[in-house]
Structures are given as C-alpha cells and as structure tokens.
Amino acid sequence: MKTLLEQLTRIVGDTGVLSETQELAPFVNDARGRYTGNALCVVRPRSVEEVAAVVACCMEQSVPIQPQGGNTSLCGGSVPLAGERGVILSLSRMRRIREIDAANNSMTVEAGCVLADVQRAAVDAGRFYPVSLGAEGSCQIGGNIATNAGGTGVLRYGNTRENVLGLEVVLPNATVWDGLRALRKNNTGFDLKHLFIGSEGLLGIITAATLKLHPLNAHHIAAWLAPASIDAAVEVLALFQSSLGSQLTAFEAMNAAQLQKVLQHFPETRSPLDAGNPWHILAELGATSDEAGLRDSLENLLQTAISSGLLVDAAVASSEAQRAAMWTIRHSVTEAIGKAGRGIAHDIAVPVSKIPEFLRRVSPALEQRFPGIQIIIVGHLGDGNLHFVPLFTHDAWNAFSDQQAVVDEVHRTTYGVATELGGTFSAEHGIGQYLVAEMRQYKSEVELSLMRSVKQALDPRGLFNPAKVIPQ
Numbered sequence: 001m002k003t004l005l006e007q008l009t010r011i012v013g014d015t016g017v018l019s020e021t022q023e024l025a026p027f028v029n030d031a032r033g034r035y036t037g038n039a040l041c042v043v044r045p046r047s048v049e050e051v052a053a054v055v056a057c058c059m060e061q062s063v064p065i066q067p068q069g070g071n072t073s074l075c076g077g078s079v080p081l082a083g084e085r086g087v088i089l090s091l092s093r094m095r096r097i098r099e100i101d102a103a104n105n106s107m108t109v110e111a112g113c114v115l116a117d118v119q120r121a122a123v124d125a126g127r128f129y130p131v132s133l134g135a136e137g138s139c140q141i142g143g144n145i146a147t148n149a150g151g152t153g154v155l156r157y158g159n160t161r162e163n164v165l166g167l168e169v170v171l172p173n174a175t176v177w178d179g180l181r182a183l184r185k186n187n188t189g190f191d192l193k194h195l196f197i198g199s200e201g202l203l204g205i206i207t208a209a210t211l212k213l214h215p216l217n218a219h220h221i222a223a224w225l226a227p228a229s230i231d232a233a234v235e236v237l238a239l240f241q242s243s244l245g246s247q248l249t250a251f252e253a254m255n256a257a258q259l260q261k262v263l264q265h266f267p268e269t270r271s272p273l274d275a276g277n278p279w280h281i282l283a284e285l286g287a288t289s290d291e292a293g294l295r296d297s298l299e300n301l302l303q304t305a306i307s308s309g310l311l312v313d314a315a316v317a318s319s320e321a322q323r324a325a326m327w328t329i330r331h332s333v334t335e336a337i338g339k340a341g342r343g344i345a346h347d348i349a350v351p352v353s354k355i356p357e358f359l360r361r362v363s364p365a366l367e368q369r370f371p372g373i374q375i376i377i378v379g380h381l382g383d384g385n386l387h388f389v390p391l392f393t394h395d396a397w398n399a400f401s402d403q404q405a406v407v408d409e410v411h412r413t414t415y416g417v418a419t420e421l422g423g424t425f426s427a428e429h430g431i432g433q434y435l436v437a438e439m440r441q442y443k444s445e446v447e448l449s450l451m452r453s454v455k456q457a458l459d460p461r462g463l464f465n466p467a468k469v470i471p472q
C-alpha cells in the first residue's frame, strides 16, 4: 500500500494524491447520499501522460480503478463499492480548454472541464454547446460523455453522444487512443468513440474530447403552460413541434406535486401560474434572429391551444429575469425531492405517445398498494423521459421493516409497465450500481453477452469500475 502511494505520488506530485479519511469523504459518498464506498486513495493526474502512468501502475499491481468526474451520478456509478480497495482516479485537475475552432464549430477540452465552464467558453467564442442539466455547475465533460448525459436540450440538439466529434482515451492496458478528430464525416472502420460514450468508466478513462458547437441563439422565449391533462400536454407538444420545428428547444413537464415541493422548499420561487393546475410545462423557443416573429408564432399557438381546450392557461416570460425564474424552478426539482422525504427514483423513457398510458397504469397501482404515497413527476416530456418518483414521508419510510422489499416492488411495477410499453428502465442517468439487477432482468442475454465480450476485450481483468453496469 505504501509503495503504491509512493509510486502514485511520484507520478502526480505531492498534492495529487489524497489518502486521509476526511479528504476521501467527498469522493466516496454519492450525490444522493445513498452509497458510501471505500478507496485506498484519490489520485488526480494533470495530463494524459500522467493518467496513462497511473493506469500502468495500478494495472501492474492489480488495483481497481474508479474513474470519477464531478461525482454527480444519480445511480452510484461514480463511487467505489463498500469494501473495495482501489484507487479513485479523479479528472478534476484536467480542466484545460485546448482549442476552440469557431469556423469548424468545434472545441477540444480536457475531461475535467466543468460543463458550465464549457458552455461559457463556447458563448465567449460566439457559439453554443447545448448539453444542459441541473448539475452543470459541478459535473464534468468526461462524466457527461461516460454517461451519455441527456438534460434539457435533447429535444433540439440530441444527447451528449450527438455532440461529441472525437475522444482521447487511456485504455486499461495504459495505451492512449488519440481519436480527437473534429470531423462530421469519417467512415474509416468502426466509429470507436461510440464505444466509450455511455460506457460509465468500464472501458477506459476519457481524458479529452472534441465537442460539436452550434450557432448561438440570440433570442430565447420561455413560456409556462398549464395543460388540461397529460394527454393534452402530449398534443400540445405535437402542435408546437409541427409549427415551430427546430425553434422549439425544450419541453419540460412537472406535475402539481413536484411543483409544490419546489415552492415549499425554495421559498424564493413563485409559480408563474396557479400551482394547483395538475400539470405544468416549461417550453422554450430559440432563434438566431427575428425575436418578434418568434414571439408572434408562440402567441398564435397559445391562442389555438387555449381555444381548443388543450391548455387551461399560459404565461410568456416578458424579461430575462422571468425566464431565469422559470428555469430556477425546473433546476430545483432534484434538491426539492431530496428534502421532501424518501423518494424511489425512476428514470424511465417510453415513446412520447405512450406517456399517458404509462401514468394511467402505474400511478393508481402504486397509490392503491401504498396509501399515502405521493407520486412526484418531472421530466423531459419532449424526449419521452420521465423522472417518476413515488415519495414516502420519512415517518412512513422508517415504519417499513423491509425497506429493500418496498423498493423492489415499486421498481417492478414501474419498470414492468415501462418495458411493456416499449420503454426503458434507464433513459439518461445510466446503470451504475443502482440498476445492475434490472440489467439482468430486462436486457436480453444476447445484449449482455455482447457487452461482456467488449468488456473482456478491453479490460480482461475487470479492474475498471468493477461490479458496475454489467451483471456477472
């Protein structure tokens, strides 16, 4: 152990290795406060060469490596297992923006760059990097890529996968794959970057990425909508999409119970419309020019939707401050749920057209089975992705003698219906350690065996992020 620490210190310098218990705490505890792992140390390299040397050193001594970005994973993917004796490899000291090529609409950044810093750098260059999510002030590009993060811009710009042009990766055999190409077209064999996007640290350490940039929308208009029902919300989405096309950049939904939790736990927030409406939509439009035209199109659409009974009310933000206030509500949901009680989180997706049926089948079944449970729903409705969170009060939760059995039953009901409707049990948060059992249950043996073959080919000793994602 002493030798390993000494060797790692020689590679990354004195301040690059953390091994005291209090220093390890922020790295071994997960964002939701559900998982605590163990590690010999945290090692923080400053360059791709140092990452490769750390990997070589750990592999030589058969020490597991836990890659870690901003540690905002919602499924325990970024912390080691309890009892593990490995090394956490944190990318937090690799924060350089290596290049911005505005004419090519691309930028190359190191994996430890915080997402919000990348967004700002793009804006400073007159461009737009569209991946946006509640944790953007602390999650890192490497983590976004390793989880193929979604967020609020997917409707218009796609997931992280659609916004990555090239990668640099340190493989488990300590070689460096330099795939930092800034090309939109490159059909030269397998497109290897896609192997690492969404691989959750199982196949290599992403050290840098070339990202796709987009034109910067000079004008944004946000509107808060109250649809008559969830069916009406789906119809309004179709109406907006067919009329606005790519000018519709976000279509986020929450139910009344979710909004109430935000208003209750963040007293500075105000609901733009009557909070008692059953559903709330935050829609955003963006355009590079012609703000007046954009506003007219939106107002005409709202008139149509209100007169046809799809919307009961709507409010259009009339200032940047009002728009920001609407987004503050949206970005406060995860924290509000955490404060409100013990939620059982699900990150499901079904085809958008099936969302009403999903809710009609799952919500009443759970309400009947667990009287007093509250169903909290927030999500990226435009992508068919809901964060569906049955919530117990702390007292109700503590009264269960077998809490795991409750979690398992709620999961079975929710994922069972989602998969029957052609959906998934994990839309954007990944698998981590939270959903390994569901992989076994819902993925086919063919898919699992392909995943095991890929893992075996790259990491035959299973030392990269062990025991996550793929059931053994």
Ligand SMILES: Cc1cc2nc3c(=O)[nH]c(=O)nc-3n(C[C@H](O)[C@H](O)[C@H](O)COP(=O)(O)OP(=O)(O)OC[C@H]3O[C@@H](n4cnc5c(N)ncnc54)[C@H](O)[C@@H]3O)c2cc1C
Residues within 6 Å of the ligand: 031, 066, 067, 068, 069, 070, 071, 072, 073, 074, 077, 078, 091, 111, 132, 133, 134, 135, 138, 139, 140, 141, 142, 143, 144, 145, 146, 147, 148, 149, 150, 151, 152, 200, 201, 202, 204, 205, 206, 207, 334, 335, 428, 429, 432, 465
């Ligand atoms: C408030 C809040 C809101 C969120 N909203 C969303 C949302 O809307 N959409 C969404 O998709 N997610 C969301 N998340 C989840 C989380 O923020 C994302 O999964 C994010 O992409 C993780 O980035 P990170 O840097 O924190 O990675 P970490 O949490 O550190 O790691 C996540 C996984 O990636 C691996 N990893 C990290 N860095 C690297 C690397 N350089 N190379 C190889 N593997 C690596 C880790 O081993 C782990 O398996 C949210 C989280 C919070 C707390």
